[in-house]
Amino acid sequence: MAFEEKRDYYEILGLSRDADRDALRRAYRQLARKYHPDVSKEADAEERFKEINEAYQVLNDEQLRAQYDRFGHAGINQQDMGGPGGFGGFAGFEDIFEDLFGFGMGRTGARQGPRRGADLRYDLEIDFEEAVFGCEEEIEISRQERCTHCGASGAEPGTSPTRCRECNGSGQVRRAQQSIFGSFVNVTTCPRCQGTGEVITTPCSKCHGSRRVQETRKIRVKVPPGVDDEMRIRLAGEGEHGLNGGPPGNLYVVLHVKPHQFFTRRENDILLNMNINVAQAALGDEIRVPTLDGDEKLTIPSGTQPGTVLRMRGKGAPRLRGSGRGDQVVILNVAIPTDLDAEQRELVRELGKTLGAEVTPQAGRGFLERFKEALGI
Ligand SMILES: [Zn+2]
Ligand SMILES: [Zn+2]
Structure with missing residues (x-):
């Protein structure tokens, strides 16, 4: 009766047991190129490729590698490797792929969705007694706000954006690209219009097309009784305004309590x-x-x-x-x-x-x- 034993992961990748991450990646990259089922001429390419992929996933994970080093294959729970499909489904393969070969599998950028505004930090100094009993302070912050002059469109009122010539209004550009696996079409966000499909010809005179303007605001901060040095108060939505309908960020007020003479x-x-x-x-x-x-x-x-x-x-x-x-x-x-x-x-x-x-x-x-x-x- 034929009994095929599972091969050693290090042996599969042709590595010594003390190989570092760089060596691991180099070995994986080389073998993955050789045995990728789409390009390989080898008869057992698919099997070999699965094997290589499995070995890489285990050895590239610090915890799994440690388990494998101690207990061998018995130490690796197939469930750890991406659900019920185990290794068969190339779990997380796209990420590894992009990581190793430096390009994606035809993914498009999504830079033009709603973007949340950035969080802001304000350092507020308060007296010892104010920290104990609480206080209310007025602070002044400068933040990016939605431009009201152009209604956050970026175009001067009365003018309208024109269709982008680069992408014909689609927001995406397609480029044929040569790779080790043959040629494929790479779809990316249009660099001219950043995916909007439109180009502003007369930018807003106030925000110059950026759709946000820097504003100075006074905000009242309620400091509750019992706060201590280095605590921070979160003022939800008081950070910078978002873009494309994204929510604003938060304002974090970091408290610095002045030392007391006696206490x-x-x-x-x-x-x-x-x-x-x-x-x-x-x-x-x-x-x-x-x-x-x-x-x-x-x-x-x-x-x-x-x-x-x-x-x-x-x-x-x-x-x-x-x-x-x-x-x-x-x-x-x-x-x-x-x-x-x-x-x-x-x-x-x-x-x-x-x-x-x-x-x-x-x-x-x-x-x-x-x-x-x-x-x-
Ligand atoms: Zn465009
Ligand atoms: Zn504007």
Whole structure:
């Protein structure tokens, strides 16, 4: 009983297993030319061509090639190769073809369909508080808009376009082209009229035939509460106008939040570093701290260590999605006095005597670890 084993893909293309993409493409191009069923004189051209095509599709795909290298043919699922037809149907062949041989199979360009306008970007600088509470800004942008003078026809009102002589109004030109597979007719978009079939003889005096004009517009931008640096707001349809009835692009407003003197943002929380003195840390105190809603009371417990983190619930930034606000996170730093006067020095010396001179290594987690834990970083 004859049992024909599937040939090795590398062997089919005459390549070593470490062949790079360039070598793969070169080999495929050469063999495809030799065995293309339309041109080949070989008896088994069609079979060979399928084989070559299959090998190329697998080895040209990084993932499939890796699977094939590890598991051989068993690693390649035929379903991966373009549906139920598998390799038989030359899946995606036209693309490979165009790619390798540099011309299409008689496709025509479609440059004259509706074209969407380009997106625009505007960089908007806002204050820290504006990002937290939201704001409304007026910005000025310059964009391409539909020319109203000519109704976006490109022709001066009162004149009309004439039929293109190059393509006789069809918008397409046909050219016979010689190739390795014989001659064929290549249909392309007419270069003179860009496929419209018409040529403007008297261009619009305002847009000079381009059908769009540059306009400056003022646009109000609503910045919602809770935004953060580098976020962008999309204003649908406020970009450049489209062509040939295409939709306009979008305007993207990219936010840049100015740094605050005291506060920094961490998502919805607002971080604030506060200096307290040694006595406040040791004995506890009630202090006033700035928040975005004005000064608020904060209780310092006695025995507060440097790096202690206190949370003021609901004093952070509003959540952009969802409700409520984040917290204000107060990081306490115990400031050691550096400019004591004579009386203060005496008092600290007295205190020192009662505390003794013993020093000990710290057990457990230190300042930095506790601090990170409290902030969840
Ligand atoms: Zn034409
Ligand atoms: Zn115009």
